[in-house]
Amino acid sequence: MxxxxxxxxxxxxxxxxxxxxxxxxxxxxxxxxxxxxxxxxxxxxxxxxxxxxxxxxxxxxxxxxxxxxxxxxxxxxxxxxxxxxxxxxxxxxxxxxxxxxxxxxxxxxxxxTWHSREANRVAAARDWLADKTITRCHITWREDVRKWHPGQDWVFDPGGMGVFDPGINALSVMTKILPAPVHLLGAELSFPANRQTPIAAQLQFTDNVSADFDWRQEGPQTWDVEVWTEAGKLHLTHGGEHMTIDGVEAGADPVVPGEYPGLYAQMAQLVRAKEIDMDLSPLRHVADALMLGKRIETDAFDW
The missing domain is CATH 3.40.50.720 (NAD(P)-binding Rossmann-like Domain)
Structure with missing residues (x-):
């Protein structure tokens, strides 16, 4: 096509x-x-x-x-x-x-499209958690805005989403793997003194689910999802590329490896079937955070 x-x-x-x-x-x-x-x-x-x-x-x-x-x-x-x-x-x-x-x-x-949902072990994590009782979930999504959006001021303008630009990737994984939906209880959002969107966010959801997003991390980047269950701890690392259960590697590769190749394979299926996929649950959580979040002013940010 x-x-x-x-x-x-x-x-x-x-x-x-x-x-x-x-x-x-x-x-x-x-x-x-x-x-x-x-x-x-x-x-x-x-x-x-x-x-x-x-x-x-x-x-x-x-x-x-x-x-x-x-x-x-x-x-x-x-x-x-x-x-x-x-x-x-x-x-x-x-x-x-x-x-x-x-x-x-x-x-x-x-x-x-939600590309992080197509990371190699996200589907395996969803399948493993499907029948488990979850006691806690914590997401750590910390990266360097200077590396991923160098000089792109639009990310700090209204509508640019700030740290929720990468954070929504974490939320897309969360909404994919958790067997029951959660909703936001509260948030703390850190806004640079000279910017319109947050550079960091702390989120608390129902069912003991929490998230830590930060756009100021230099060096190695952190994209982790940890889920504690009665059957053991699941840990997704590198944005969902790797998965362990109680420290042991687990999960199988998807049929179409790679995040964006997976999205384009899905789009081909949707067009052939004349279907629509407009799951907005990750964006809904961002909107809730911006409505409920406590604003905290932090140091000015410049490139």
């Missing part, structure tokens, strides 16, 4: 373009971006112009930041194209619900 990329930035170059190139399901047929292009692929700066020039492109993958994404996705759906949304699927819950309504009326597929 022919697919187009809208937004050719860091995430597109690091993940989307290699995953499409390696997939048996997709052929990259065009790009639309103000700043980037792919050698040998028709490039456009206007979405409507691209769609008019390529009526045979049935799927469009949206890779730009969340704030401008709604209008691009709306126009693609109106043109009868299937749409794949980079995480988070939108800047607000309301616009995500609106896109789903539009897609259902248009009869096209729509996919809110």
């Amino acid at each position: 022919k697919i187009a990329l809208v937004g050719v930035g860091k995430i597109a170059r690091d993940q989307h373009i290699p995953s499409i190139a390696a997939s048996p399901d997709w052929k990259l047929a065009a790009t639309c971006s103000r700043q980037g292009s792919v050698e040998g692929i028709p490039a456009y700066t206007d979405l409507d112009e691209m769609m008019a020039a390529h009526p045979d492109i049935s799927v469009i993958s949206m890779c730009m930041p969340p704030v401008p994404r709604f209008d691009f996705a709306r126009r693609a759906i109106a043109a009868g194209r299937h749409v794949m949304l980079e995480k988070p699927p939108g800047a607000t819950l309301s616009e995500c619900h609106a896109l789903e309504d539009m897609a259902r009326k248009a009869g096209v597929s729509l996919f809110a």
Whole structure:
């Protein structure tokens, strides 16, 4: 199937373009971006112009930041194209619900992607926990914003989500593996004195579930999920790439290894089945944190 990329930035170059190139399901047929292009692929700066020039492109993958994404996705759906949304699927819950309504009326597929759910051991963790009694869960998601978003001020602007840009990855894993849903009880959010979004967050959920997000960690990065049960402790490390049960390696690799290759395989299935997957539970937890969170001012942040 022919697919187009809208937004050719860091995430597109690091993940989307290699995953499409390696997939048996997709052929990259065009790009639309103000700043980037792919050698040998028709490039456009206007979405409507691209769609008019390529009526045979049935799927469009949206890779730009969340704030401008709604209008691009709306126009693609109106043109009868299937749409794949980079995480988070939108800047607000309301616009995500609106896109789903539009897609259902248009009869096209729509996919809110959560790439961390496709890490190698996340499905195995979900399966192991399915019949267990969980006594505690703690998530530690600490990384260096300077490494992953160098100079990208939009992450600290309204709608950029701040530390919830990576933190939502942790929440996507949490909502995938826990056998019962939880909801937020409270949060402490640390905002740099000169920024509009938090750089760190401490979250407390029901059922003794907690999370620690921080965007200031230098050196080795930490993406861990620990779950204590009556049958032992499950530990996901490296964002879900590895899993241990009481310290012993466990779990099997998925059928399609790799986070973004897994997403593109799922999108192919959705398009063929004419289905929609708009699970918004990770974004809902972020919205709850921003509503319930206690604001704490911390040191100014500059690149």
